[in-house]
Amino acid sequence: MGFTIGGIREMRSASRRRTRSTEVTAVAEYTGLWGWDVAPGARAVRAGSGRTDCSCGAADCPSPGAHPLAFAEELAAGVTLEKAAATWAETPGAAVLLPVGRSFDILDVPEAAGRNALARLERMGLPLGPVAATPTGRAQFFVAPGAAAELPDLLYRMGWDDAALDLRPLGVGDHITAPPSDHGGHGPMRWLRPPTLDTAGRPPQARLVVGTLAYVCARLCG
Helix, strand or coil, X not given: CCCCHHHHHHHHHHHHHHHHHHHHHXXXXXXXXXXXXXXXXXXXXXXXXXXXXXXXXXXXXXXXXCCECCCCCCEXXXXXXXXXXXXXXHCCXXXXXXXXXXXXXXXXXXXXXXXXXXXXXHHCCCCCCCEEECCCCEEEEEECCCHHHHHHHHHHHCCCCCCCCCCEEECCCCEEECCCCECCCCCECEEEECCCCCCCCCCCCHHHCHXXXXXXXXXXXX
């Protein structure tokens, strides 16, 4: 049986509805279950000649599809599913962004190093928080707030301050794209270690994971 133009349009519309429904459910889970604030974010828009524009409309946007929408209402932890649905209806197609520096900070490393470090940390029985993976090949470890400011001192005390480490902290003022949203037009975010009731609200102190992350980054990425 062939497809009609109307049928294709209906399928595309259904696909968009499923995507919106999935993201609204994720927002309600992040705010209601995990206790995180959520911000509606811009989307990357494919343009001609391989160019990527941003749905915010700024011609010179420095982070297409990877920043909060300035006009959109941020959702505080604890909002209802109805409130999440209403907010996303006002910003159709918005990406799900999580503000960093409130409930957690982020330690960002290459995905290969992150997977290796995650396996090592699990074998050692150390407490771990959620870990997200970007479509650009990065792993983002959720750690206790304040890690971004503490990182230089932690690396110094552990003897890693002179090493060329691909280890990036994210803190107050930063945002990350949350699964299942698209990240900057590169594809969807995903979880390497999903949040749980035990880990979402109590991510580990950075000092518990920095040593392993630094060691693996130096060995695999140096």
